[in-house]
Amino acid sequence: MEDPSQIIQKLQTCGLRPSAPRKTLLAYLMGCDHHPTPYELLEGLKLSGHPISIATLYQNLQVLSEAGLIRKFVDADGTARYDANTSAHHHLHCTACGRILDLDLSDELASALVALGTTANWQVQKIQLDLEGLCERCQIRLSALQD
Amino acid sequence: MEDPSQIIQKLQTCGLRPSAPRKTLLAYLMGCDHHPTPYELLEGLKLSGHPISIATLYQNLQVLSEAGLIRKFVDADGTARYDANTSAHHHLHCTACGRILDLDLSDELASALVALGTTANWQVQKIQLDLEGLCERCQIRLSALQD
């Protein structure tokens, strides 16, 4: 969990009132190593002892996204997911356990991809990359099952 | 529009009855150069003079996807889209006009991306790449507006 005063400051810097639900939600997301769905957030916050209403949850996911404090993306199944890491834009997605890891792209690779668009006369502004497959754990787990 | 008898054959090869709605839907999708949403399909088929019910539409989008005759994907906004091109898996997405074009990836680039996962001990099965930006038309249109 993050330092409470830092959370408050982050919110105020963006011109947002540090209400209880907002602080809880932002702190929770910053302490997450995965990329929870709205439903997972609702349940997680409930379990953490700081439940918030579903309307407030959705309102704040939108507000915090617009403020740039969190990021929304849609996975290959069409499920909305959120994280507090606003830098990494790519993902490793395990098709077996559903885990989604952040992934960084080298500059060379990124420009090679941008070039793909340029040759089609497109001006590429954002690369969205999703590598789907099996994480280490699931590879081991599944190969063990085959024996 | 495709040859009607070819459409029928494609369906029968997959063990699907060539009912009127199925033939219309598959032919329509094969004649599409974009990637329509279910709603766009519903409207498009209505306009083409061969309306089908929404339940039948969704049922068949699923059946045809499972048969491998069409492909479903979810765009960055979370909207479901379908196309009859089952080979290309990558897209150029214009953020201004919403147009989505298919994109092919060179083998070198593809293996460079797979390697990214490998270094993280993942076994990559599918690369999903989405380049967002401005298409040629919209670049011209928008720069003209600025004058």
Place this chain on the structure above:
DNA sequence: ATCATTGCAAACTGTTTGCATCAAG
């Protein structure tokens, strides 16, 4: 004649909105 497919209507999931209450500045 049999069995898959259609299409209506109703159900369901995920998300948004109206609005009275409440809390932060």
Place this chain on the structure above:
DNA sequence: CTTGATGCAAACAGTTTGCAATGAT
């Protein structure tokens, strides 16, 4: 005290399902 945020409940969009009627083999 003023203004923005909460949270219930109701509305909404996209999708799925139950089921009687229909159409293909």
